[in-house]
Amino acid sequence: MKLTALAGVLALGMAFAGSAVAQEKATIGVSIPAATHGWAGGMNFHAQQTIKALGERYDNLEFVLSTASDPSQQVSDIEDMMATRNIDALVVLPFESEPLTGPVQRVKEAGKWVTVVDRGLSQENIEDLYVAGDNTAFGRVSGEFFKQMLPDGGKIVVLRGIPTTIDNERVEAFQKAIEGSGIEILGMEHGNWNRDDAFEVMQDFLSKHAQIDAVWASDDDMAVGVLEAINQAGRQDEMWVLGGAGMKEMIKRVMDGDKIVPADVTYPPAMIGTAIELTALRFVSNVPVSGRFIIGSELITKDNAEQFYYPDSPF
Numbered sequence: 001m002k003l004t005a006l007a008g009v010l011a012l013g014m015a016f017a018g019s020a021v022a023q024e025k026a027t028i029g030v031s032i033p034a035a036t037h038g039w040a041g042g043m044n045f046h047a048q049q050t051i052k053a054l055g056e057r058y059d060n061l062e063f064v065l066s067t068a069s070d071p072s073q074q075v076s077d078i079e080d081m082m083a084t085r086n087i088d089a090l091v092v093l094p095f096e097s098e099p100l101t102g103p104v105q106r107v108k109e110a111g112k113w114v115t116v117v118d119r120g121l122s123q124e125n126i127e128d129l130y131v132a133g134d135n136t137a138f139g140r141v142s143g144e145f146f147k148q149m150l151p152d153g154g155k156i157v158v159l160r161g162i163p164t165t166i167d168n169e170r171v172e173a174f175q176k177a178i179e180g181s182g183i184e185i186l187g188m189e190h191g192n193w194n195r196d197d198a199f200e201v202m203q204d205f206l207s208k209h210a211q212i213d214a215v216w217a218s219d220d221d222m223a224v225g226v227l228e229a230i231n232q233a234g235r236q237d238e239m240w241v242l243g244g245a246g247m248k249e250m251i252k253r254v255m256d257g258d259k260i261v262p263a264d265v266t267y268p269p270a271m272i273g274t275a276i277e278l279t280a281l282r283f284v285s286n287v288p289v290s291g292r293f294i295i296g297s298e299l300i301t302k303d304n305a306e307q308f309y310y311p312d313s314p315f
């Protein structure tokens with residue numbers, strides 16, 4: 001199932017919901033990490049907005065939203081949802097895969113619907129529905145943009161995220177996309193999807209390399225740190241930066257034609273809203289929603305940036 005099918009699925013769902021027999025009350029638990037960084041802040045925003053909209057649309061649905069600052073709190077939140085709210089479904093973006101696998105499996109074994117978002121569990125085939133971004137496409141789209149911007153080749157540096165399968169998929173796809181282009185990666189270091197870490201990594205790159213034509217920051221939070229390091233070094237006119245995930249500040253710079261931030265790549269925190277909405281369809285329609293729903297990555301340029309700009313979002 002692809003993102004392009006979502007509009008049709010939701011339209012069908014609303015049509016079925018309007019004509020189906022009366023549904024019994026259903027309670028959907030939503031368990032996500034707290035807003036500890038920009039992307040998570042955006043995810044929390046979209047979760048709250050979606051729950052509000054669905055609550056107004058469907059009389060038979062109730063929602064329980066919890067945000068956790070660590071895996072143990074998230075486990076406790078889910079156990080509490082089962083014990084005190086008797087949820088009929090769980091939408092969960094695991095803080096970490098391993099410690100959440102057992103608790104989520106117990107929810108499934110209790111006969112509840114399970115939707116897992118973004119970070120998969122450490123055991124396959126537990127969930128009924130999996131919703132995530134396309135990390136391979138994220139890396140490929142980024143690499144293709146570098147080839148477009150550097151047709152004669154160039155020298156670049158790369159900041160990786162936290163050492164994870166997700167990061168590996170992105171980087172491998174990026175490297176494959178720039179093969180044979182003449183683009184040389186001078187250095188590649190982990191910035192851990194963190195502004196401060198990225199700032200330090202970029203300072204090191206700047207001290208080591210007299211020529212850097214572009215930076216793949218691979219994440220908008222890291223891009224913030226990268227840009228600060230470049231500004232402090234006074235090298236703003238020497239290079240451009242590509243992040244990713246759609247932070248509103250970055251999208252605004254793209255909209256305004258900022259030469260140092262010429263584009264961005266989507267990895268929307270709004271995917272949590274997609275997951276909640278698809279889960280809701282399970283209880284208000286006869287539309288099949290099980291399986292995998294992978295949200296493609298798109299290149300954001302000045303021409304289309306406006307449609308990706310959410311000024312009220314914290315991210």
